[in-house]
Every structure is written in C-alpha cells, then in structure tokens.
Amino acid sequence: MKLRAVLLVPALGALVGGVLVASPAQAVRAQQITGTVSGPGGAGTVGPVRVELLSVVRGGNTKVVRFANNVPDGGRYSFSVPLNGTKNKTSRPYRLRISAPATAGSARSWFWRGKNGKPTTGGRYLRDATVVKATKYGAFRADFRYTTLSGTAPAGSRITVAAAPPSYKGGKEARRELDIPGCANVYATTTASNGTYRVDFLPYGSGDKRYMVAARLGDDERWNNSFGSCFDVQNYRYSRSNMLALNPAGTNHPVEVGASGNHLTVNGAFRGFKPTAQGDRWVSIREAQPGVPVLASPVVAQKATTRAGSATFYNLAPGRYYVELGRRTGCADWYPSRFTNNNTYFKGLDRGPERWKSFPYLSKLSGGANSGLEGIARRANPNPATSAEQGKKPRGFKGWMYRTHCKALGAGGIKTIDISGTGNSRSTRVISKKGAIVKGHVSRVKGKTGTEMMVTLTSQDGKRVLRTDLTDGRGNFYVAGLTPGRWKITLNADSWRGIGRTFTGKHYIKVKAGRTYNAGHLRFK
Template sequence: MPFRLPSLAAACLALIGSLFVTIAPAEAAGALSTKTSVVAMTEGGYGAVFARCTKKKACKGKVWVQGATAQKRSFKVKAKSSGWVTFRNTGWKKQRSAVVRMSGAAPVRVTMQAKVAYGTISGTVARTGGAIASGVKVELWRLGSRNRHVLVSTATDVERNGGRFAFRVRMGANNGPSAGYKLHIVGTSGGERRSWWWRGNGKGAFAGGARDMSAGSAVKVTRALNYRYVANARYSSIKGQVRNGSKAVGGTEVTVVGRPPYWSKSSRVLRDLDFMACASVYGRTRTNSSGRYEVGFLPTSSARVYAVKPAGGLWFGSGDRAWGTCHALVNNRAESRSTGRMLPLPNAGLVNRAHNVGSGRTRVAVVAQGYQGKKSSAKVDRYLTVREYAKGRSILASDVVRAGSGRTVSLGEGHYWFEMGRRTGCSAWYKSRYKNNDGYFNGLDRSFEKWKAKNYKMYRQHCRAWTAGTYKLVYVKGSSMRVGLKNTKGGSVSGRVTAKKIKPRTELMIRLTSSDGKKVYRTAMTDGGGRFKVTGLASGRYKVTVNADSWRGISRGFSGKKSVKVTRGKNTSVGTLRFRQ
C-alpha cells in the first residue's frame, strides 16, 4: 500500500494536467468557428477560411489540412472579432475536397477550386427597328449604401464595336459574387440625348428599360454563371401622326412616356418620376409639316408600358384611345400592375399611330349649390378647381388641370377631384388701410421691403373666404355630363394680437393652415385694435401663424395658442397672441 499511493497521486496529477491542456485558451473547443465551404486556391496552394473568435482573448494556434500536417501554419484572430485564416495545401488540385483543422475549432470540410480574381459583365445594344441611335455608350455603376452609387467605367462608341460592350469586375472572396452593379445606356436619337437603365428577368434576359435608376435591375457576376453575366439590350421606335379631326398638326411637340416597371413603396422614388407617381419621359420630338413624328432609342418591351402625349392634348395608349390624365391611362387605381390601356414596344417598333387631339373629350357642366359666401369673397368662395386623381397623393398635392370661375370644363376620360371654394393662393396684392405701413417693415432685416406696403397696398398672399369649400371625386366619361357641388359655411377663429413696440393697429397677417391634405389655409388681417377673425374654415385642427409673409416665408414668434380645433359653422377664440418683434 505505501508504494501504491505515490502511483495514484501521480495518476491524478496527470489527469488534472490533461484537463488543463484541453481547456487552455488557445485550444478551447467552440471558441473559434467558420462556415466557409468553398475556398479559392492560388497556384502556390494558399487558401483562406473566414473564422470568428468569441473569446475575450485572441484565438491563436495552428491551421492545417488533414493529411498535409507538414504544411501547418500559425494563425491569430483578435478577441471577439472575425478574420481570415490562411492555410496551405499544395496538393489541392489532386484532391479538391479536404478537411481543414484549426486549433480550438471543429474540423470543417471545404471544396477547393482555382481562384478567379475577375469576372465580366458584357452584352450588346442592338437596334431592332426604327432610326439608328448615335453616340451610344454604356455606363457601369457600382451600387453603394444609402444610394451612394458610383460610376466605375464607361464603354463608348458601342455602335462602332458592333453594339458590343464588356466590363471586367472584381469577384468576391473565395470566388463569391461580385459587388452589385447597374447598367446605364445612353444614346442620341432625333437630335435628343436619351438614356435608360437596363432591366432583366433575373437570368440576364432583356426585359426593357427604366428611366429611374432605382427601377433598373441589379447585376452580379457569380460562380453559377461561370463568372460572366450577359446583359443584352434592344431598342426601337414609335412612329405616328398627330391630327385635329382630318387636319394634320405640324410643329407640335410629342412626348413618349413610360410607366415604371413596378410601383415602388418609396415615396421618394414616386416623387422623382417626371409625372409624379405616374410615368417618366423617354423621349420628345416635334411633328413635321404633315403631322408625323418618330421617337427612337426606346427600350423594347413585351409589357404595356408606353403612351404618347401631344402637347396640350390627351394621353394616347392602346388602340390610340385617348385618356384625360396620366393616372387614368396608367390605371394604377384599379390594379398595381394594370397596363391594358398602354402600349408594348415590339422589336419591330410601332408604326402608324394616329392621335386625334380634337376628339375624346367630355363636356362637364358644374352646378354650384348651398352657401356661396359674401359678395366680397365671391371670387374665392365660388372658385372652381379641377385636379387629376393620383393614387397615393393628397388632394391638394394633385396636379391642377383646370381652374377658374367658369362652370363648364372639357376633360378627357378619367378620375378627377372637383373642388369649390378651396383655392389656396387668393391674392398677392390687396388693399391696405394705410398708405405706408412702415411699422411692419422696420429694422435692418425688413426696411428694404418697404416697397411691399406703398400707396394703400400690401404685397402678401392673402386668402380671405367665408365658405368651408367642398370637393368630390368624379369619373368623367362620355360626350357630356353634369357634376353638382354643395358648398357650406365655414367655421371661424377670432382673437387679438398685441405688441410692445408697434401699434396693434399695424396690419399683421394671421394664417391658419391645415396639414391633412384636404383643407386649405385661410388668412385675416388685424384691425386698428389688433383684433382679427379668420373665416371659411372646414372642421379640423389648424396651425396658427402670426405675420406670415409668403414672399419670404417669414413668420414671427409670438406667445399664445399655436394650434386650434375648428368646427364648421362655429367660432372659436384663441384669446390674445403676444407678437414678438
């Protein structure tokens, strides 16, 4: 027994020692990991795997390929970080699959292949119909974060090279995908420089062009494509004639527009379209003495994306049918991808389009009912505005197609907002009670503006009204129709403005502004005692501004209520507003 105790103690010490070796920091299992499965190898037999160290201290040790221990290499990955670990295997060409071992990491099987540093993006720009374009070039843009895209290369004189272009791009690590790129195609046709962004179907096949970069297709060179991406493009033209009845219309401008290939969820992208939230311009030209035109260098497309708009005329699409607005033609209201009203552009192009600008309109008679305001505000309270309906846009942000005091309008087919008593800019010059309102334009920052208050006149956007205004969404169609609008008396907001350095009777403007996209602003001027009453307000909440100057965008500070809730037909007081000079 006395001789067995030292042996047992030695055995215990050896076991404890082996445990310490097993969990030593450089060898701790699970502290280092990699998910690399494919490794690009150099001719000298070097490759790398991407490893992650989760320890508080650096992961370090040896790396080698199983069966090639003579080629062990040292490595180090910083604590709680990732990095490339390089190994060597000169026999990789004979055995493409191998197990890579790293100290402190589980073995990982990888496939080894020759390193490819560069891939290519190439293709052709071919004319398939219509006039040939000159000065064709293709730009290669690398995609960056936050829309910081970079032009990295340009292929010029493409048509002199048989329409061919090619770019060399760097491949990713371990023959991974290249960076993302987009192709911008530029050319001159009919004396006009035109451009569009290449679009594909995801496999390189041409699917048309896009005017906005965001709608262009991203291109990546990958191992699956044998490090080559082919992006061919085709262009053609649209030919036609503009007539008014049987008479040709010469010398008029013709615009070819295209709807976006898809409806973006980004409001910025929709705002950037040439016709907001609707379409962009692909080309313009003028008709000759016979009323004929041709717009070339248009990317071909099997989808219905194009339309033609003669200056001052309607929008012409499929079957040369006329529509009143861009949004009616695109028909985004009905369906996100509804394009049945528009034109495709086949490879051979479109010819013999006929656009009769003298037909396809509806005579609309507007009947105004209800409260029409006081005589002093008749021009505002009875003012008629017609805006085209635009999906995703507020009423007041939609484009005005007709405006005035008349009650008969001629419109093409489509959806429209009919408004009455909701005009926003009512008068730039208005009659003042004072010959020279110098108290308002005092100080170094305003004295040079005294010209705005001379001879009993003031220059500021003043919108005085009594009615709340009304609006109605109407689908216009047929030869004639009737639209009835019923106006109502608006609510009002009253109060008083005081000031220390100037007399309260000095004319100050009070503006109430709604931001819900349905109500306009209204204004009032203080009287000799600083009192005011803003009228013609629809129900809702309004922001209160004192001394609003639309010419310079100035509104001075004041203490008091900054917002107010209004009820149509009732008056609300905001009390005293103390004006700061």
Template sequence: MKFRPALLIPAVGALVAGLLVASPAEAVGSQVITGTVAGPGGAGNVGPVRVELISVDRGGNTRVVRFVNNIPDGGAYSFRVPLNGKKKTNKLSRPYRLRIVAAPSSGEARSWYWRGRTGAPTTGGRHLRDATAITATKSAPFRADFRYSSIGGTAPNGTRLTVTAAPPTYSGGNDARRELDIPGCANTYATTQVTGGSYRVDFLPFSPGDKRFMVAARLGTDERWNNSFGSCFDVQDYRYSRSNMIALDQGGTNYPVSVGASGNQLTVRGTFKGFKATPQGDRWVTLREASPRVPILDSPIVAEKQAASSTGSTTFYNVAPGRYYVELGRRTGCADWYASRYTNNNTYFKGLDRGSERWKTFPYLSKLSGGENSGLEGIARRVQPNPATSAAQGRKPAGGKGWMYRKHCKALGAGAIKVVEIGSPGSGEKRTSLVSKRGGVVKGHVSRAPGRTNKEMMVTLSSTDGKRVLRTDLTDGAGNFYVAGLAPGRYKVTVNADSWRGIGRTFKGRHFVTVKSGRTRNAGNLRFGD
C-alpha cells in the same frame, strides 16, 4: 458617334476588337459580364452604341469602371471583373449596373439601364434607381443582353410628341415617385416635333409583352395621351394599371397618333347655405386632377374660375378625359385689394429686396412712380388675379387712407368637394352640384410690445392633413382677428409679424385650435415679445 476616352482600364488587360480581354494572370479570381446588343431591322437610326459598366460607391456616388464603344447592331461586349471571397466555392464580384448609350438624336441624349437576370433581359430603366444590380459569380459568365425597339406612325404636323414609360415599379414611397420625370407617373424617353405628318422614336428598351409605354401628343392647347386619355394618370386608370399602355413589337410598333380638343364640358352649380358668398373666396371653383396617392391639396390644378353671382354656376370647356376633384370655395392661393389704415407702407418697402414691391400699398395710383403702362403704377394696374383699376384704386378707399394688395381672400363658407369622372373625347356635357355651408370661426386678439403695431397683421389657420384649405384674416385697428370659413378639424395658428412676407414669428398663446362645424372658437390673446 464620339465618346470620351476610357476612364479606367486595367494595366494587365488588353482591348481587342472592342472587347476587354483578360490576361492569363488576371483570369484567376475573375469572371465575365457579357452580352449582345440588338435592335429592329438594322436598329433604325440608332447607329453604334456604347455599353458602360457602372459602380455605385459608398455614399451613392457613381463611376464608370469600364466601357466598350462603337458596338454595332448585333454586336457584343464583354467586361472581366474581379471576384472576392475567401472560399473558392463562394466568390462574388461587387455589384455593378449596366447602361447603354446611343448617339444624341434631335439634340437629346439617349440612354437607359439594363434590367433582368442572367440570360433573360426583362426591360430597361431610364434612371439608375431602375437598374438591376449585377453580381458576377465563379460558376458562369453573367449574360446581360440589350434589346431595343421603336415606335412610329402618322401624326398631325406641328404636334409635339413625348414618349414616356411607367417605371419598372412605383414602390419606394413618395420620394421615389416625386423623382420620376413626370412626378408620380412616368419617365420620359424622347420628345420630338412632328414634321411631314409622321414620326419615329428609336432606342426604346424592349421586352416581349412589356406594356408600359405612353405617347403624349400636344397640338396648341390640346393634349391627348395614347389618343383617348387626358393625362399620364388617366392612362393608368389612376391606380397604376398598365392595361391601356403600349407594348412594343420586336420589329418596331406602328402607332398612329391623333390629337384635338376634347369637346367635353363640365358645368358646376354651387349653392351657399347660411351665409352670403364672397366672390373671390366662396364662389371660386377649382378643378384638380385626382392624382393617386397624393393629398387633395397637392394634386395639380388644371382649371379654375369664379362662379356667377346670380346662379352660383360656371362651365369649363374642352375638359380633358380623367378624374377630377371639383372644389367650391376651397381656393388655396388668392390675393386682393383692401382698404388700409395707412397711406403707404414705405417704411417696410424699402431697400433692394423690397423696393420693387412698393406697388402693393399706396393712397391712390398716381402716387406710385411711372404711368399707366410703366413703373410701379403699371405693375399695380396689371397684377393678377385682381388687377387694380382707375375706378377703384385711383382714389382713396372709403374708411381708409390707402390701398394694400395682400395674399388674403375672405371666405365665409367651409367649401365643398366632389370627385367627377370625365369620359373620352366627344362625351359631351356633364353637370354636378356642390353645397357649401357656413364654416367655423376662430377669433382672437394680437398684442405687441408698446410702440409696435398690431394692425393689419396676417393671421393664418392651416391644416397639415393635405385636405383642408387654410384661411386667413387681417387684424383690425384694435388688433382683433376673425378667421372664418373653416371646415371642421384641427388647425395650426400662425401670425406674420412683418405683416407682408408670410413669415411666422414666435408668440405666446394658443398655437393649435380645433374647429367644429359652424361654431365659433376663441383663440384668446396672442402675445409677441418684441
């Protein structure tokens, strides 16, 4: 294993047998940070390692102060550090962190940080924020021993395995949880591809009884965590519990891995009261994993599809075990084709940054450059989620001069949401029902300076609570809008003056409105000065 030369080594010290040793003159006012390095059964495939003494400077910058290379399994390291303080009985070093680094395996770097107290390592942390700050004192050397182990076993050929571990703590707020390798859940220690029906991952921080490891196995489109769970959060019971996690053995842990389709089905029946459901807005069903401490709309979407028009039902197959938000008519991202009052919007869609989007507006497909499988016409035909087809976009729309593709799907219902638990693989089919009632409405008018159009401008009502989905509308030929399908609550009003890019512009008028269930609210006139 090759490492770069030392960054900083005091001139008065000497490196003897891999250890940094102080001269007699240096010993005054200094102390030693020392420890041993040991893994299971000769350390497996780890080989010699490197221990680094790290300083965190003002502003959060880090630097390697000293290091020791080529430490064998069972070997030791030592750093002498200066002590500060005027009183002889109260001398302390500056705080340091310790990192251990092994040679790369399968192209991946391997390193982690020491945690614990003097003479008692508790575990290791994948990143600097998990490291224990070590402060040496005059009374005795600070002892920081590194201990590591491994996990391995049988697994289907071709399986991609990811070994992760819960951080020592989830405290620190949303920012700290977002910085984890798997946001809000865990840090990754190794990823490997299974060949020959077996695997082994070495150099994992070890502490007796430390249950915090997870093994994610993916084969094709199927994924399992710790053999029985659907996700990192599912392993933790969605409350950061460690009861389902793996504790390593000192001599290495045998952990056979299985993976495959769950076989679970979820059938959702949607009912609509007081309105006729729109296909893209109201009949859309979404599954989100119910991530802990995360607003509903920030939780990841794992599956979505349109419910049948006749029954309002849809079925999701091979749903992984876990806890989900099932949403009816609460789609957050949607686009569709609409009849336009213009033959095109080429005045807007020009230049290097906008020219490639000209496919979004045209009188009929053959007016675009290219052909069925090429150019702008090819893009317009293939675009998702609602592809243009010759039958519809191949001719001018009734009541309009052309077509436009906008990030807008009309919804009339307020939507509905429910939490559903899916059991372990092989649990079978689960059924649930949701009812969406007619939503509230906010109407109004957009006016602009003479010579500026107020037609087909996007009006958006959004909520900041992370629970209510935004709703949109396009102004008609007179500049009027009618935003429907609103759940009760307070919304912010935004108008996109450029009509396409989603950039809100300053206007005079009502910027916030409160909506009541099934009621209509008039936002009045929204006046632009341009």
C-alpha cells in the same frame, strides 16, 4: 512488384450533359460577362453603340469598370471580370449600360434588365438596372434588345415618349424621382414637323406594356390618343392595361390630338351665408393623382362662379379630378387701408420693387397707366386696379393695399369626378355650408392697437384650407369659414412687417361647424 492505387482528377474539368464544367480543384480566376446587341426595329438608324460595365461606389455613384466601343447592330461585347477570393466565389455586383450616339431630344442610354441568358427589357436609370454577377460555372449572358416607335402625328405637335419604371418599389420616394413625378420616365421628346415622328433605341421586352405617347398641340394634349395625362393612362392606380407593348421589328402608333370637347358645369350651393366672390365662389379643378394630398395636387383649371354659383369649364382632358368650391389655397386682392402707404416696409433692393402694393390713390405711384409702379399696380392679378375706385382714396380710409388675403365665410366643399372619352358634357353639384368663426383682439406692447395685422388659422391635419383675416382699426378680427377640427393661430404672417410674430395668448383652438369661438387677447412686441 507492388501496385499503388491512384486517384485521377481531371485537369480541365469533366463533361456533364455535354458541357465542360470546372472541377472544384480547377482555379477559375475570372469569368465573362457577355452578350449581343441587336435592334431589328432600329437597325441602321442608331449606329455603333457603347456598352459599359459599372460598379456602384459609396454614395450611390457609379464607376465604369470595363467598356466596349463601336459595337455594331448584331455585334457582341465581352468583359472579363475577376471572381472573389481563393475559392473563386461570385464576383462583385455590376450593372450594364448601353449608349448610342447622341441625338436631340432622346435619352440615348439605358440599363440592362433580365436574367442570365434571358433579357427582359431596360431601365432609364440606375435604380431600374438588374444586378449582374459572374460565377465560376460559366459566362453570364446579357443581350441588349432595342426597337422603334413611330407613326403619323399632327404637324407641329410636340411628342413625348415615356415609360413606366419596371416597378414603383420604394414608395413615394421612388415615385418622386421619376421624370414625370409619380408616373413615368421620359425616353424622348421631339416635334412632328412633317406630320410624322420616330423614336428609336427604346428598350424592348417581349409583351412588356409600359410605353406612353403624349402629343401636345397648343393647349390640347392627349396621351395614347384617349387619355388626359400620364396618370389617366394608368387608371390612377399604376395599371398597365392601357399602355403600349412594342414589337421587336418596330411599332407603328398613329397619334391624335385636339380639343377634348369635354365640358364640366359646376353648380355651387351655399348654405347659411352669403358667399364672397374671391373666397367662397371660387372653383378649383385638381387632378387626383395617386398618393398626392388634395392640397398638393396640381390645379388644372380655376375660376369664380356667377352670383348664382355656376361655373363651366370647357375642354377638360379625360381624367380623375377633385372639384373644390370655396377651398382656395392662395389669393390676393386690393383692400381699403387705414394707412396712406407702407413705404417703411417697401424699401431696399429686396422689397423696393413691391412698393406698387401700397398707395393713397393710383396717381401717387411713379410712372403712368402703362409704365412704372402705377402700370404694375393696374396689371396686378387677380383684380387689376383699373377702376375709378382705386383712382381716389376709399371713403373712411387713407389708401389702398394689395394683400394676400381673401375672406371666405363657408367651410367649402369637395367632390371627386371621372371624365372619360371626348365630346361629353356633364354637371356636378358641390355644397358649401357656413363654417365656424374664431374672433379675437390683437394689441402691441403698451396697449397700441394692432391695426391691419394678418391673423391666419391653419388646420393641423394638412387637409383643410387655411383661413385669414385682417384686424380692423381697433385690433379686432374674425376668421370665418372654418371646418370642424383643431386649428393653429398665427399672427402677422402676411410678410408686411415680419412672418410668424411671437405673441402671447391662445395658439390653438378646436372648433365645430357653424359655431363662433373667442380666441381672446393676443399680444405681441
């Protein structure tokens, strides 16, 4: 009798460290993605939730592959997903989303983040979600954890709960997509009608400091009780040291809001020229948001200085600011005109309502002091046409026109300052020196004078404020207040008779501080 050697292969796998592991010969066609849902800090207030397994399809859209409805607090969900190919390779990538019953003002869905068996937190949008893949070696465990943020707040205050994303990976493009661009995502907005607030179903991660609470009452706003903005909380460099870390059983965070009491006095100094009111003596306060150019930064306060160059801003919120003197990006004002009106331009459905911008004197407009076109002209900002001067023709001219133009002679000045805490008063000095001047002459075809044409000079680096001038009765202009650098010349860019009129002559000019240059003869048809 012959004995034959036989190789024994387990049919179900083998015990490795007490765990049954599939052998290479075993066909594992599918695997589980599973987990629990729990929120000690929000249990009883959220209600049954829905867990969805998503796949990302072409174009970045999502498709719900599996879902589990009515999962209670402390409950479990499980999805069976196929593995890839005959060799049971890792499954396709998925994302997990959890949603709670809708409630006013709250973001009741978010995406799971973490590692197999180790939840870390959640993300507001798909870009924050962790990729989940099933393997033949065992189920993928993804537990959802949520909690609550609540506390006292001044009655009637508007509460916003926001969180920084897990990362700002993706640069400016990713930061622009945030609910508060460049800063954070909003999870809830609510009103503390009875002196308290409560926001539940917030993703919880152990020690994860990324939440901010903003409270607004009238014109006053505070973030995390001590900061003026979402950026201020992050020290203007995406730091999380000032953010809130939630507790699994719920976090109590009393909210304060009120006037900051921070007063800033700007003392402007003008060197080598007599400042104009609207152009040179204008002060703008911009928040210095990270990664945002100065001229694109939001203006939080602005006003004209006194004749002595002083301006005080009251109750500025804590934060980092650009203080600009004589760097106004846009301005409109009434100017004496050599024309009785511009009604040829102000006609039709699109421009007809703007006819109030052009008249010989106010009573020639339709309506009265508080109605019609005259009423609009009298209320126009920044300089309402309410003085006796606009009630008659200006001497040496034929009428009035409202132009998007303010003359400036200085190059302007800028300074960055930090304001912290509350109840502080400080002052800063900003200097504006005489800028360069570009002169020239404008004419139309057949030698006609280019009267009251707008000439604009725009810096090529995008950091300096543009400057403008209107040609006089002979077609001459001088654009002043230019900082050193290369400038582009644009003709007739004021929307009166067309934007960016094609012309022959000098289109670019380079200047140095305090000098005068001639752009020559600019001709257009």
